[in-house]
Amino acid sequence: VTVVCLVLGSCSTAKGPHENVANVVTADIQAGIEKHIEEQVKLNEGYFKVPFEDQELHLKLVRVHTEYLANLTPQDHFACVDLASTDGDVYDVDFFLSGDPGRMTVTKTTVHKTNGQPLYVWKQKEDKTWYRLPVDNATPDLLGVVKERDRFEFFYQATLPEITDQGRMWIPLPVTDQYQTIEVQYIDAPVDYQILADRKYGNKMFFMELTPENSRDTVEICYRVERREKGVYRDNTGDPQYYLRPNRLVPENREFSKIAEKVVAGKLGSLARARALYDHTIDRMRYMKYGDGWGKGDAIYACDIRTGNCTDFHSYFIALSRAVGIPARFAIGASIPSERNQGGIDGYHCWAEFYTNGKWWPTDISEGDKCSALST
Structure with missing residues (x-):
């Protein structure tokens, strides 16, 4: 889980996590934020609404980050919550709350991350208060993610084991669908092959019949691939x-x-x-x-x-x-x-x-x- 201290966005000042205060425990803060979200969901036709970049997000609760719940002062508290849209986008939302256990109210709500990518970072001042420091958005490659599209050649190579009798080999064949385009550039195999399809799921595979003479032979297949980013999706092909x-x-x-x-x-x-x-x-x-x-x-x-x-x-x-x-x-x-x-x-x-x-x-x-x- 990404820490609340690694985020990006506007420059308004906000008190931030971490000074523990007696009497208010993290369970009280969790109860306060969950109660707030539940009440708003009931008022808004099953969704929690959050303003974000000139639009209104309609979200559903995924989880409260219990590891980031914190008291800022005896009356001010912090919570970080994951909410998701019906399109599958996940929003990490920061909440600031005020009040005693059982009577907390939300005073500020900001979107902290979208799909794991931060929109601002928290920085602490000398007086121990926190503020959101604007930084350039982290590039996808720094986050270990390739966004939208990727193109590459993929070589599959296998060395056959010792074969003492007749042998059979099945090699999965990637297929073109809405998220990837596959072109077979070449197949280098020691014997002829067939392309078979699984009746139940439609998966395809190369099928080869082998003999002891094929022991230690190699099979190589080269694909040219274009991948498209795949998130939450509909699939009407089965129940x-x-x-x-x-x-x-x-x-x-x-x-x-x-x-x-x-x-x-x-x-x-x-x-x-x-x-x-x-x-x-x-x-x-x-x-x-x-x-x-x-x-x-x-x-x-x-x-x-x-x-x-x-x-x-x-x-x-x-x-x-x-x-x-x-x-x-x-x-x-x-x-x-x-x-x-x-x-x-x-x-x-x-x-x-x-x-x-x-x-x-x-x-x-x-x-x-x-x-x-x-x-x-």
């Missing part, structure tokens, strides 16, 4: 309720239901519930490729061992989401670095998507765990 069903590695399990119900208790709406499950997964899991069993996407293994790679993180999240009625599914591909234009990638990467408000919301929990600046 989202299908992704509530258990499967072999993400089964129905009473333990998943017990954990998930405890994590989402008191959370209103699927967005806030999914965010709570996201935070729980980061808190519970550790990114560590150690021992036997990791990397298979086995949700029970992830729940028990609490370590693994991206497949283990997301199988656990998917199991919890399904347990509380939120459709969720895997997505898999390659993670393309934004900070360099050439070099190798040593494996696949996967993430999860959950369904609410008529759209699929991609979420990458293991990457957020490894790089907190990317977890918004």
Whole structure:
């Protein structure tokens, strides 16, 4: 989670976090801001409205950043809250409150970040008060993000193992869709191949039949790729309720239901519930490729061992989401670095998507765990 002291925007003075005051605890501040948001949502047809750049944002609560709740004086308090639009944009909003527990009122509201990118930074004066210092907007590459479009060539190469009998090989074939354009530049393979399609999901793959003579041969495929930024999106090709069903590695399990119900208790709406499950997964899991069993996407293994790679993180999240009625599914591909234009990638990467408000919301929990600046 990005710290409240790393942000950008206007130059008005505001008192900022961090002098603890007796009698008012962070739970009181959290209750105060949640009550304010709930009251405004009831008054505004289910949305919390925030003025921003000559428009009015209609938002839904995702979470209160409990780690940033603070007393500024005995009567002045600070809260930082994530809210999201139905288009999938996430706004980190700063709130200043005044008053005693149970009677707090909001005195100032400002948008602090959009989709994880700061709009201003907090700076402390010698008298310990804080103000928003305007700075140039951080460029996407400094944040580790390529915005809008990216173009590159992608080389896939595999060395075949020792083959003692007849062998078969399937290599996933990326397809062109609304978020990427794929051109196959060439395929260098030791045998003829076919392109097959999976009847259930429509995924395509290269298929080859091999013999012992192909032992230690190499296969190389070169793609030219244009990627378009993918956020929250609609997908009318299937029934989202299908992704509530258990499967072999993400089964129905009473333990998943017990954990998930405890994590989402008191959370209103699927967005806030999914965010709570996201935070729980980061808190519970550790990114560590150690021992036997990791990397298979086995949700029970992830729940028990609490370590693994991206497949283990997301199988656990998917199991919890399904347990509380939120459709969720895997997505898999390659993670393309934004900070360099050439070099190798040593494996696949996967993430999860959950369904609410008529759209699929991609979420990458293991990457957020490894790089907190990317977890918004």
